[in-house]
Amino acid sequence: xxxxxxxxxxxxxxxxxxxxxxxxxxxxxxxxxxxxxxxxxxxxxxxxxxxxxxxxxxxxxxxxxxxxxxxxxxxxxxxxxxxxxxxxxxxxxxxxxxxxxxxxxxxxxxxxxxxxxxxxxxxxxxxxxxxxxxxxxxxxxxxxxxxxxxxxxxxxxxxxxxxxxxxxxxxxxxxxxxxxxxxxxxxxxxxxxxxxxxxxxxxxxxxxxxxxxxxxxxxxxxxxxxxxxxxxxxxxxxxxxxxxxxxxxxxxx
Amino acid sequence: xxxxxxxxxxxxxxxxxxxxxxxxxxxxxxxxxxxxxxxxxxxxxxxxxxxxxxxxxxxxxxxxxxxxxxxxxxxxxxxxxxxxxxxxxxxxxxxxxxxxxxxxxxxxxxxxxxxxxxxxxxxxxxxxxxxxxxxxxxxxxxxxxxxxxxxxxxxxxxxxxxxxxxxxxxxxxxxxxxxxxxxxxxxxxxxxxxxxxxxxxxxxxxxxxxxxxxxxxxxxxxxxxxxxxxxxxxxxxxxxxxxxxxxxxxxxxxxxxxxxxxxxxxxxxxxxxxxxxxxxxxxxxxxxxxxxxxxxxxxxxxxxxxxxxxxxxxxxxxxxxxxxxxxxxxxxxxxxxxxxxxxxxxxxxxxxxxxxxxxxxxxxxxxxxxxxxxxxxxxxxxxxxxxxxxxxxxxxxxxxxxxxxxxxxxxxxxxxxxxxxxxxxxxxxxxxxxxxx
Numbered sequence: 001x002x003x004x005x006x007x008x009x010x011x012x013x014x015x016x017x018x019x020x021x022x023x024x025x026x027x028x029x030x031x032x033x034x035x036x037x038x039x040x041x042x043x044x045x046x047x048x049x050x051x052x053x054x055x056x057x058x059x060x061x062x063x064x065x066x067x068x069x070x071x072x073x074x075x076x077x078x079x080x081x082x083x084x085x086x087x088x089x090x091x092x093x094x095x096x097x098x099x100x101x102x103x104x105x106x107x108x109x110x111x112x113x114x115x116x117x118x119x120x121x122x123x124x125x126x127x128x129x130x131x132x133x134x135x136x137x138x139x140x141x142x143x144x145x146x147x148x149x150x151x152x153x154x155x156x157x158x159x160x161x162x163x164x165x166x167x168x169x170x171x172x173x174x175x176x177x178x179x180x181x182x183x184x185x186x187x188x189x190x191x192x193x194x195x196x197x198x199x200x201x202x203x204x205x206x207x208x209x210x211x212x213x214x215x216x217x218x219x220x221x222x223x224x225x226x227x228x229x230x231x232x233x234x235x236x237x238x239x240x241x242x243x244x245x246x247x248x249x250x251x252x253x
Numbered sequence: 254x255x256x257x258x259x260x261x262x263x264x265x266x267x268x269x270x271x272x273x274x275x276x277x278x279x280x281x282x283x284x285x286x287x288x289x290x291x292x293x294x295x296x297x298x299x300x301x302x303x304x305x306x307x308x309x310x311x312x313x314x315x316x317x318x319x320x321x322x323x324x325x326x327x328x329x330x331x332x333x334x335x336x337x338x339x340x341x342x343x344x345x346x347x348x349x350x351x352x353x354x355x356x357x358x359x360x361x362x363x364x365x366x367x368x369x370x371x372x373x374x375x376x377x378x379x380x381x382x383x384x385x386x387x388x389x390x391x392x393x394x395x396x397x398x399x400x401x402x403x404x405x406x407x408x409x410x411x412x413x414x415x416x417x418x419x420x421x422x423x424x425x426x427x428x429x430x431x432x433x434x435x436x437x438x439x440x441x442x443x444x445x446x447x448x449x450x451x452x453x454x455x456x457x458x459x460x461x462x463x464x465x466x467x468x469x470x471x472x473x474x475x476x477x478x479x480x481x482x483x484x485x486x487x488x489x490x491x492x493x494x495x496x497x498x499x500x501x502x503x504x505x506x507x508x509x510x511x512x513x514x515x516x517x518x519x520x521x522x523x524x525x526x527x528x529x530x531x532x533x534x535x536x537x538x539x540x541x542x543x544x545x546x547x548x549x550x551x552x553x554x555x556x557x558x559x560x561x562x563x564x565x566x567x568x569x570x571x572x573x574x575x576x577x578x579x580x581x582x583x584x585x586x587x588x589x590x591x592x593x594x595x596x597x598x599x600x601x602x603x604x605x606x607x608x609x610x611x612x613x614x615x616x617x618x619x620x621x622x623x624x625x626x627x628x629x630x631x632x633x634x635x636x637x638x639x640x641x642x643x644x645x646x647x648x649x650x651x652x653x654x655x656x657x658x659x660x661x662x663x664x665x666x667x668x669x670x671x672x673x674x675x676x677x678x679x680x681x682x683x684x685x686x687x688x689x690x
Contacts, residue, residue, distance in 0.1 A: 097525075
């Protein structure tokens with residue numbers, strides 16, 4: 001696959017500055033480079049997806065944005081503030097919430113307690129209640145199991161809980177790391193529909209996915225990661241038609 | 254089974270439950286106030302003499318403190334003895350004539366350096382040294398222990414569970430050695446070394462002694478003399494009650510939720526905006542407060558503080574109490590502390606006597622103490638890992654498990670577990686698990 005960008009010049013964000021800007025990000029685990037200089041932008045109201053194979057550096061990028069890993073080089077700006085180098089809880093307080101890879105729900109807490117922890121940084125009871133209703137509206141399954149322990153939910157329900165929990169933080173940027181991982185195909189569809197709905201309600205989303213086909217369907221803009229750097233970028237619809245992408249990631253020739 | 258039975262007995266209405274709860278607390282209160290008046294508590298060779306009950310309550314307080322760290326926040330602390338030590342030495346420093354001996358070894362040529370302060374103390378005014386009111390000392394001991402908790406925690410809490418346990422163990426071993434050797438620091442005697450500090454003043458009851466004769470309690474004396482275990486018992490019960498109340502309030506508050514989030518999944522907690530270090534330090538500080546208060550009280554009831562009291566086994570016994578009772582459950586911690594201390598102090602000796610006189614043998618259960626504790630812990634882990642009185646959480650999980658089995662009506666498949674199977678080597682990021690072919 002070529003690394004030259006095939007994307008036509010597109011106008012994103014209606015001339016407003018991007019919400020999230022990553023510039024020349026390098027992330028290492030010890031001496032091993034996982035991310036080797038990626039740059040990307042996310043604009044208000046978009047769904048931006050980061051696709052690529054295992055080991056391409058997708059989740060590393062997500063964790064670096066969330067402050068769980070410190071980058072060696074480069075910077076991450078969120079709404080004009082430098083968030084690279086901040087601690088995880090500081091990044092969360094900026095308005096970035098992540099539904100992490102592997103869901104990471106609190107297994108011995110009830111669904112409600114999990115969701116309440118999502119709103120840990122918020123004080124206003126009435127808006128929290130409103131968001132709780134919104135999450136239950138998006139995920140009726142969670143409402144049915146509100147007093148059940150997170151660890152006893154099925155995989156799909158746990159994914160819903162992880163997303164609901166992140167939404168409870170009232171994020172201005174929602175990071176979704178592999179929301180379809182380990183889910184039955186029918187559930188993958190449900191989850192992606194919900195992602196679209198959340199986005200249409202006004203939340204900007206950065207989505208990391210291995211399920212490139214599904215991700216490109218709902219995204220506005222996409223970046224293709226290849227072993228630590230961005231190989232391709234462009235509007236999601238263009239990439240879905242791109243011959244290389246179809247060959248390498250969609251299994252469609 | 255037993256808990257199911259209890260649940261069936263509970264009234265269905267909210268008001269009914271509340272009445273039951275309140276009457277339960279009232280009954281407990283009357284029982285506690287009445288306890289020192291029962292005849293069996295006066296029989297010092299019997300199964301339950303009052304001084305054992307007092308020690309049980311002290312250890313229950315320690316267990317309550319460690320329960321915050323281990324049970325609520327999920328941080329394995331094997332050095333709880335450090336806070337006990339700080340509390341006890343604070344009392345010894347501030348409630349004895351030791352303040353007068355600090356420069357004892359400095360020799361005549363050096364400037365005599367000593368303290369001579371009295372404040373609402375039970376000690377006679379003619380005594381030299383620092384003699385503060387016990388109640389003031391308790392507050393100071395709580396602060397000293399909390400600061401010690403923060404000082405020990407700040408550099409160590411970045412470590413993950415097993416390593417944290419090892420470092421706390423190290424601190425618990427090092428501190429008593431430091432105190433043992435600080436009898437001479439550049440000519441100054443800070444801890445009186447192996448000789449220990451004593452006698453520690455009695456507990457002053459101050460204004461409380463002016464109260465008229467109370468029902469169930471009786472007249473409160475001006476000072477607690479060494480044989481007055483009844484008043485000692487009331488004092489420690491007040492501390493336990495305060496700590497139970499604070500534990501429950503904290504657990505249900507914002508800090509408690511943050512602790513549990515960290516216990517469940519540190520990474521996810523951080524993503525939710527929980528400041529990891531600060532939250533963990535709070536757990537250490539609050540847990541240490543119980544250690545400090547219990548230590549100060551302990552110093553006043555035993556009268557002399559000796560560094561040999563502060564051994565590793567103490568940390569383990571308190572940890573056993575928390576595990577035995579049920580990690581994360583306040584009542585469980587109390588039950589664990591009481592049961593373990595009873596066996597430790599009286600139970601084993603009493604059982605030996607009973608057993609030997611019945612069977613005509615000459616067993617000494619007390620000498621098998623740690624073997625028996627170990628056996629109990631192993632059996633607990635095998636048959637009842639959630640403890641005697643499990644946290645309501647673990648009870649609800651069982652119930653929830655049942656619900657899932659009964660109502661998986663959407664056929665999403667059962668995945669009772671925490672995460673999908675994860676075969677990735679620990680510490681390696683997922684990116685290196687598999688490479689693109």
